[in-house]
Amino acid sequence: MPASAAARRALLADTAIDVLAEQGMRGLTHRAVDRAAGLPPGTTSAYHRTRQSLLTALVLRLVERDQAEIEEAGQRAGAPRDAEELVAGLTAFTALRLTGEGRRRSLARYGCALESVHHPELREILVPRDNAARRSVEDFLAARGLADARARTVTLLTCVDGLVFDRLVNGGAVPAEEIRRLVETALR
Secondary structure (H helix, E strand, C coil): CCCCHHHEEEHHHHHHHHHHHHHHHHHHHHHHHHHCCCCCCCCCHHHHHHHHHHHHHHHHHHHHHHHHHHHHHHHHCCCCCCEEEEHHHHHHHHHHHHCCCHHHHHHHHHHHHHHHHCCCCHHHHHHHCCCCHHHHHHHHHCCCCCCCCCHHHHHHHHHHHHHHHHHHCCCCCCCCHHHHHHHHHHHH
């Protein structure tokens, strides 16, 4: 059992991510989080009095975990040397988002994105962040002489995100060939 309030809040937010991924937005309740975390009834409510507070904590934690993972992956991989390395990196990224913990976080992220339509404060938290991976793609495109590398990076990564969403809904993986076509388009 986490001893500190910060550790307890992280546990509750992580558990809320899992509950949202498994049960959907309607299943995300204080009681469901208590049960899934193995905590006494009322624990989640003691830390997050309202559903909005719980949802905000979930989104903040989701972004924190995603950014840490993306930053680490971007630093580890470094800048791609050629288009095939970029394709391989993006293909590996989609695989992470479609399996295991990455899948649960993706399901929760898309649920929160839809919820943010009605709660703009969540949208502000979910705005894509600058990170090592994004900079790596932008630097790669800029090194190829593309003056609008930033805009192309946003478009490319949005398309990759769309493929992840499609596969979450319809099943399957994202083949490297699909990513290759997106990269080739970004390089034109």
